[in-house]
Amino acid sequence: MNDMRPLILLSNDDGVQAKGLNELIDMLSPLGDILVMAPDSARSGSACAITSHDPLRYRVVAVRPGIKVCACSGTPVDCVKLALEMETGRKPDVVVSGINHGDNSSVNVHYSGTMGVVLEGCMKGIPSIGFSLCDFDADADFSPTVPYVRGIVERVLKTGLPAGVCLNVNFPRPSGQGYRGTKICRMARGMWSNELYAADHPRGGKYFWLTGEYTNKEPECTDTDAWALAHGYVAVTPVTVDVTAYQAMDGLKDLEVL
Amino acid sequence: MNDMRPLILLSNDDGVQAKGLNELIDMLSPLGDILVMAPDSARSGSACAITSHDPLRYRVVAVRPGIKVCACSGTPVDCVKLALEMETGRKPDVVVSGINHGDNSSVNVHYSGTMGVVLEGCMKGIPSIGFSLCDFDADADFSPTVPYVRGIVERVLKTGLPAGVCLNVNFPRPSGQGYRGTKICRMARGMWSNELYAADHPRGGKYFWLTGEYTNKEPECTDTDAWALAHGYVAVTPVTVDVTAYQAMDGLKDLEVL
Numbered sequence: 085m086n087d088m089r090p091l092i093l094l095s096n097d098d099g100v101q102a103k104g105l106n107e108l109i110d111m112l113s114p115l116g117d118i119l120v121m122a123p124d125s126a127r128s129g130s131a132c133a134i135t136s137h138d139p140l141r142y143r144v145v146a147v148r149p150g151i152k153v154c155a156c157s158g159t160p161v162d163c164v165k166l167a168l169e170m171e172t173g174r175k176p177d178v179v180v181s182g183i184n185h186g187d188n189s190s191v192n193v194h195y196s197g198t199m200g201v202v203l204e205g206c207m208k209g210i211p212s213i214g215f216s217l218c219d220f221d222a223d224a225d226f227s228p229t230v231p232y233v234r235g236i237v238e239r240v241l242k243t244g245l246p247a248g249v250c251l252n253v254n255f256p257r258p259s260g261q262g263y264r265g266t267k268i269c270r271m272a273r274g275m276w277s278n279e280l281y282a283a284d285h286p287r288g289g290k291y292f293w294l295t296g297e298y299t300n301k302e303p304e305c306t307d308t309d310a311w312a313l314a315h316g317y318v319a320v321t322p323v324t325v326d327v328t329a330y331q332a333m334d335g336l337k338d339l340e341v342l
Numbered sequence: 343m344n345d346m347r348p349l350i351l352l353s354n355d356d357g358v359q360a361k362g363l364n365e366l367i368d369m370l371s372p373l374g375d376i377l378v379m380a381p382d383s384a385r386s387g388s389a390c391a392i393t394s395h396d397p398l399r400y401r402v403v404a405v406r407p408g409i410k411v412c413a414c415s416g417t418p419v420d421c422v423k424l425a426l427e428m429e430t431g432r433k434p435d436v437v438v439s440g441i442n443h444g445d446n447s448s449v450n451v452h453y454s455g456t457m458g459v460v461l462e463g464c465m466k467g468i469p470s471i472g473f474s475l476c477d478f479d480a481d482a483d484f485s486p487t488v489p490y491v492r493g494i495v496e497r498v499l500k501t502g503l504p505a506g507v508c509l510n511v512n513f514p515r516p517s518g519q520g521y522r523g524t525k526i527c528r529m530a531r532g533m534w535s536n537e538l539y540a541a542d543h544p545r546g547g548k549y550f551w552l553t554g555e556y557t558n559k560e561p562e563c564t565d566t567d568a569w570a571l572a573h574g575y576v577a578v579t580p581v582t583v584d585v586t587a588y589q590a591m592d593g594l595k596d597l598e599v600l
Contacts, residue, residue, distance in 0.1 A: 128395065129394040131392075132389035132390070132452040133453070133455075134389075134552055141547070161389075166538060169537060194465070195391070197391075200389070208533070239596070248587075265598065268595055270584070270586040271586050275467075283397075291399050293397055293398070294393060294394060322590040322591060324587035326531070327452075328579060331504075336526045336578065339524050339526060
């Protein structure tokens, strides 16, 4: 590692073996030294979960010039905490997460381990960016994302991000025609429904798989991430660590008489 | 279950056996019918995690007049999804989570499975409230919380909450003198540090436990949940499902030229 180059901390929730993470290493290694601390297998849907009842372990799985790759037994957020305290002699210049195999726009941000990494980096005062591609295929084509990923990371390395604000970047599934550009978006109001698939166990009783259908509740609004993705744009949604619903505070003042 | 009474869906992240949940059942059963769907053991730090790679199961563990208690193999958010699709013929009138054994104020909201329940309820369009007591003791004294829990749930049953807004209610550790009242707060800016405790495994290598110290980054501000708790008030923080950092959008417009 070279102290004169930026230090880029990478993680994800699909696991250290995922194509999206390994493509991200290749995209970003020209920009700085790379430290990867990623889960040792898939942790989809981990959100900001932390491991409180079990011990954590990690191991170095690859070292190349300017690149060190570690695999961790914990969640995506655990990975960031471990990397920052155990593997970096200095604060990373940026935390980058992904590229996720699957959509993390709209309310999916709340379930996303990819965005867990990003929120954790942001809470530690490091500019942090999550990248997700709307394609669950393990062999998804990430090539159209390259100029956007590099451009966004370069910009953030140069000018930073406001304190307490991180980025949720989602790419449409490649259509073969490239993307129409980048849009700064708000997250769409949406809802998941029909989320349980019930099956009969051969020895009796039912078990359930999480599944479901997502509905954009405001498809006519052109300023949302869901709209941008549906229309071929790269959706960049700034996300806040401070989740206070400020606009609701006055209307709750009657609770203070309790 | 009686359709004329409100239906109250309860869950938590400490597990179905936790004292905080069982006290909550007792506090709220005078207000309506109670359906509990809670994890079958502790799931602290689950955030909004969902179970994507394993099947889910649940079983009914207790039935009393107006009260049904189920234990689920999944995360707190899984519990809400299962309850809403499999156990309620009608939409619950309110989702209540807790009472958590431990503080979920400030940035802890992001890691909290208690608040995962609440965000999930809110995303499903149901008024949702999380209660947490700043005392990790398994036998913590919840009695000072009773009038506040009942008062807040009654108020929310009566007048609802704004769409996309839920409540994060934190109680100071009981001092023996009761609470000074309720304060509507914003979440404090704070940070965890020194989060890893390293130990040597007897057969070689290191393992790590998550731990840490929380620092309030704005102790002088009197409008935060951390301040309220430190000064003997019940802290009520409205939390938004829409985590867009609206104030940062204009400053990112240069990314649209990519």
